[in-house]
Amino acid sequence: MQDRQIRVIGIGTGDPEHLTLQAVRALSDIDVVFVLDKRAETADLVAIRKRICAAHIRKAHRVVTVEDPPRERRPADYGSTVEAWHAARAERLEAAFAAELGAGQIGAILVWGDPALYDSILRILDRIAAHGRVAFARTVIPGLSSVQVLAARHGVPLNGIGGAVLITTGRRLAAGWPDGADSVVVMLDGDPSFAHLDPxxxxxxxxxxxxxxxxxxxGRLGSVGDEIRRIRAExxxxHGWIMDIYLLRRDRAAADSGDAAR
Structure with missing residues (x-):
């Protein structure tokens, strides 16, 4: 029996032109698209995926929505909570693969940004494969990440000359500025707090x-930090949801040149 195929396709950050030529080719012969759906909270994100599919899939196909299990946003034990959430996601996706994707068919999961950067889907597929109940071959198509798009939109390099870039989360930044870091990209910061950082x-x-x-x-953090928090909250x-990201640099020239740009 020919295995099912699952293609994990990075689709960029929302602009349909972010799709690479490789992603467009990978979409062209898809039979089923699986979408983890958070219901009304992100209905417009599901709609964007459906528009991408309609534009690039060249054969009759189905979009199967899988209800994304809820998870606690500020748990006391973050690691255990996320593990349980991943396990629940894996169970629901595995059931959908078994019910909706026939032998020899090709399924797709469209991932914002790049599948390898702060997204859980590859770990979840590892769980499903480890169960051994639904056989599938996996292909990963890289995508344009929000890190790259952020730098491009602001017209700035991510790193200083010969310097490193640290990509981290708001949860880790809350503990303080990372030792030895000059450029820090912060993702998944649900409630940004800049008060403890160098203004x-x-x-x-x-x-x-x-x-x-x-x-x-x-701009300079001390000058625009409160404005960012206000505009973000509004x-x-x-919209009912937000996806944001930011770059922090120990670089006064960068702050002066970009001050208050919108």
Whole structure:
């Protein structure tokens, strides 16, 4: 029996033109697209995926929505909570593969940004494969990440000359500025708090990157930090969700050149 195929395809941050030629080719012969759906909270994100599929899949296909299990956002034990959430996601996706994808068919999961960067889907597919109940071959198509789009939209390099870039989360940044770091990209920061950081850091912030509602702010952290928090809160209420990211640099020149850019 021919195995099912699952293609994990990075689709960028919202702009349909973020799809690479490889991603377009990978989409062309898909039979089933699986979408983890958070219901009304992210209905417009599901709609974007459906538009991408309609534009690039050249054969009759189905979009199967799988209800994304809820998880606690600020748990006391973060690791255990995320492990349980991944396990629940794996069970639901595995059931959907078994029910909706026939032998020899090709399924796809469309991932925002790049599948390898702060996304859980590859770990979840590892869980499903380890169960051994649904056989499938996996292919991963890289995508344009929000890290790259942020730097491009602001027109800045991510690193200083010969320097390193640290990509981390808001949860880790809350503990303080990383030792030895000059450039820090912060993702998954649900409630940004800049009060404990050096106000002379340069910040380049972006939300809804690549989409029609994109917002950009840059400048000295002490000057624009409160504005970012205010605009972010307003945008989240307006849309019901937000995806944002920011770059912090020990670089006064970068802050001066980008001050208050939107």
């Amino acid at each position: 002379d850091l340069a910040i380049h912030w972006g939300a809804y990157l690549g989409g029609p509602d994109e917002i950009l702010i840059a 945008a989240r209420i307006r």
